Amino acid sequence: MNPAMGLSPHSSSASSTAAAPAAGGAGPQGVFITFEGIDGAGKSSHIESLAAALRSQGRSVVVTREPGGTPLAEKLRTLLLGDAMDPLTEALLAFAGRRDHLRCVIEPALARGDVVLCDRFTDATFAYQGAGRGFDTEVLSILERMVQATPGLAGDSIRNPDITLWFDLPPAEAAVRLAGARAPDRFESQPEAFFARVADGYAARAASAPGRFVRLDARQERAAVWAQLAHALAERGYLTRAAA
Numbered sequence: 001m002n003p004a005m006g007l008s009p010h011s012s013s014a015s016s017t018a019a020a021p022a023a024g025g026a027g028p029q030g031v032f033i034t035f036e037g038i039d040g041a042g043k044s045s046h047i048e049s050l051a052a053a054l055r056s057q058g059r060s061v062v063v064t065r066e067p068g069g070t071p072l073a074e075k076l077r078t079l080l081l082g083d084a085m086d087p088l089t090e091a092l093l094a095f096a097g098r099r100d101h102l103r104c105v106i107e108p109a110l111a112r113g114d115v116v117l118c119d120r121f122t123d124a125t126f127a128y129q130g131a132g133r134g135f136d137t138e139v140l141s142i143l144e145r146m147v148q149a150t151p152g153l154a155g156d157s158i159r160n161p162d163i164t165l166w167f168d169l170p171p172a173e174a175a176v177r178l179a180g181a182r183a184p185d186r187f188e189s190q191p192e193a194f195f196a197r198v199a200d201g202y203a204a205r206a207a208s209a210p211g212r213f214v215r216l217d218a219r220q221e222r223a224a225v226w227a228q229l230a231h232a233l234a235e236r237g238y239l240t241r242a243a244a
């Protein structure tokens with residue numbers, strides 16, 4: 001997407017019904033922003049802040065998450081986070097939910113010209129199932145191409161985020177933050193070595209798509225992390241300086 005077209009304060013009203021479809025290039029372009037990082041990195045607390053900042057600039061914003069985001073995908077999330085299974089089953093459930101999420105929520109929102117803020121997406125599958133569990137990333141790449149194939153899209157016709165905000169935090173610090181939090185799910189209860197592999201997985205994904213990834217130093221206090229995030233989005237034309 002062209003950031004300059006995507007987030008002009010004049011390009012969209014706050015009402016999703018007022019935004020013209022992007023088809024034919026007439027309406028505002030949707031923008032797809034994902035949030036990634038190991039458990040405990042603090043990404044979730046910034047999603048609503050960014051949604052508020054974008055809405056204050058007149059954008060329609062859809063906040064969603066993976067695994068999940070649709071009734072079907074939320075059921076798959078419950079299975080994925082709660083039931084023991086092998087890594088291929090994990091990957092298949094993650095991508096099955098993603099398919100439904102793309103078809104029912106993400107693509108329609110982008111077609112309306114909305115901004116989609118998604119808490120985790122395919123990079124998490126490469127980081128958790130690929131690097132964390134050691135599952136074959138070639139298979140993940142095949143599933144990625146199948147599930148994210150989007151007819152009519154420019155380039156390789158694979159739907160990818162326009163920008164990925166990567167909250168990078170050393171696993172030892174994440175473990176301290178997670179300790180004493182609510183009851184851990186199947187991933188949060190993994191040992192630190194697992195998160196070290198997941199962190200390496202994110203670093204590898206970031207290195208393979210440097211134009212899409214923005215690395216945020218998540219060791220800093222919340223306001224400083226927000227400042228990094230807002231600066232990065234303003235620099236790319238996704239947020240006006242005033243909101244940043």
Ligand code: TYD
Nearest residue numbers: 039066067094120121124125128129187188
């Ligand atoms: P998370 O996004 O951290 O939600 P919450 O803040 O509610 O805990 O939790 C989702 C978990 O699912 C997280 O541990 C990463 C994992 N996950 C995968 O293993 N594979 C995936 O493809 C996705 C999207 C998430």
